[in-house]
Amino acid sequence: MCSLTLFPPPLPDGQTTLCESNNELLSGSNTQVCLNASPMSLHFPRESLKLHSRTESSKDAYYHTIKHDNAVIVQWISSFHSSLFPHLTLSSEDMIAEFSQVLNWSDCVVRAFAWHPHTDKFAVALLDESIKIYNPKSTTTPTLKHRLQRNVAAMQWKPLCASALAVACQNCVLVWHVDPCSLSARPSSSCAQVLSHPGHAPVTSIAWSPSGALLLSASPMDTSMMVWDVAAESCVPLQRVGGGGVTFLSWSPDGSHVLASTPSALFRVWETRMWTCERWPCLKGRCQSGCWSPDGSRLLFAVEGETVIYALTFAGGPQAAAVVADLSETTFHTEDGDLIVGGEIQSLAWDPRGERLAVLLKGDPQATNRPAIIAVFKTRTSPIFELLPCGFVQGEPGVEPRLMQFHPNFQHGALLTVCWSSGRITHVPFYFLTSAAPLVGLSGSPSRLHPLERPADFASQSLFTELLS
Structure with missing residues (x-):
């Protein structure tokens, strides 16, 4: 099993990742990045947000609820069969931060991000409890606010629908219905459905079925x-x-199938025809993150406390989980000194074509030479599963990635949206040839770029291939 030593070294200070072209990641100075920034690139300075003051700490409120809400206590006793789990001692905010896919969620300016599955619009949840919806074809930017819209942990647009946005909040799930043709910049709170159930809070994750018929929380x-x-x-x-x-x-x-992680060292994979599940134990900790191949036949996942990526294959029935990548810490000798990259994984994202896999590595906030960073792999799922190093995605000096998501319908390869610790949102395109679409250059016109690696080259450099396992 190979390591991050196969990756090209991280960028020197002052350089930022621009895009992938000719099978390599291109970089530029911060000035070039500003000049060439996409109109959909945004910046939310922390000082521009009006944060809500709280007269009572979240933890105090949490224990106040435990003390006075007997119904919730009964629910806990019934659910956990008197078992004790460490996460039960956390406040609601700390619990969301612990299990969020966002790195350092508590202090993150952008707390959630969601591309619409069929158009170029997206939703951004901010630290001030507001949600903004951006559409390049509209001059109106709706701002969503609701008294129950607190501590947003996740968002997802309803598939096959233009207007419905589900929001995971501290005490409920809100489903906003925002008319894309409306010119209102502040939709009424009556546009939001409130979905709640006793004992089901805080809500840390939601998932729509691909048909949009069902919503999980x-x-x-x-x-x-x-x-x-x-x-x-x-x-x-x-x-x-x-x-x-x-x-x-x-x-x-x-x-x-549905992946359902738990706070303990096990996760479940549900099949959705009869709603039965298989239980998968982990060796060290909980399943931290996971993502599916485009055809749903393969699940990649990461485990808390481990530095590897596992794969489960469901074609012909589930098999034993196999390690497909080792992201142990690796030291790179750069012009600015030694940089240590690797370690535990915060989140995984696989582009809808199944050709780029992004891995957000936590790093060490106490060490300046162990930054959080995004490692990107080239992947293939057919006829066999293969992984190949692509490179690291980096931002401005002193800024670290917090959240990432691939555009669901980018026509020229893959487009990775990154939310940074500074409150900036950028979009990194990966231009490559596929069997479904021609390669398009940076200007939008076809460019004469080198084709993807020959199969022989790909196999000789692969981090993992099913032929070699």
């Missing part, structure tokens, strides 16, 4: 995963003993 405080019929505002709890709650959900693109 998860809470570390509830061993039940809720399956919502949004139109009827009703839910069916899917409960299994063990795990201590549900922290993260991911629905496969083909709709056949």
